[in-house]
Amino acid sequence: MSEVKLKKGESVDKAxxxxxxxxxxxxxxxxxxxxxxxxxxxxxxxxxAKEARMNRRxx
Numbered sequence: 001m002s003e004v005k006l007k008k009g010e011s012v013d014k015a016x017x018x019x020x021x022x023x024x025x026x027x028x029x030x031x032x033x034x035x036x037x038x039x040x041x042x043x044x045x046x047x048x049a050k051e052a053r054m055n056r057r058x059x
Contacts, residue, residue: 002026 004019006012023029039047 002028 002019002022004015004022006015034047
């Protein structure tokens with residue numbers, strides 16, 4: 001579970017922005033969207049292969 005503590009004098013908007021950035025880096029929201037509905041094993045393999053191809057291109 002991700003947690004962001006409010007720093008002294010920090011606005012809630014800034015803390016919320018930090019939380020969203022942290023969740024994005026961890027992939028928490030993306031994973032939740034994927035797991036929202038059942039995904040057939042064949043579709044899951046295709047999606048993972050596509051993600052792997054995209055990751056190889058980045059590096």
